[in-house]
Amino acid sequence: MNGETVRAxxxxxEMTQPELAALLKVSTSTIAAVExxxxxxxxxxxxxxxxxFGAxxxxxxxxxRAKESEKLAL
Structure with missing residues (x-):
């Protein structure tokens, strides 16, 4: 798993970085740095x-999709 996967x-x-960070109990800066x-x-x-999130x-x-593209279309 890499930053692109986390972003995907x-x-x-449909979450923001702060929302994901709160859900995972890490800092927003951690999510941003990973992504x-x-x-x-x-x-x-x-x-x-x-x-x-399970599998x-x-x-x-x-x-x-993240593996197929280095850049996600938002």
């Missing part, structure tokens, strides 16, 4: 994302 999930769920590639996705953050078909499709 956030955009798919911008300035920070790696820690194991702890991966676990929180998996526990929160349903909708999440898997968002991840697949």
């Amino acid at each position: 999930i956030r955009v798919y769920k 911008n590639g300035h920070r790696v996705v820690s194991d702890n953050l991966r676990i929180r994302i998996a526990q929160t 349903g078909q909708d999440i898997m499709e968002a991840i697949a």
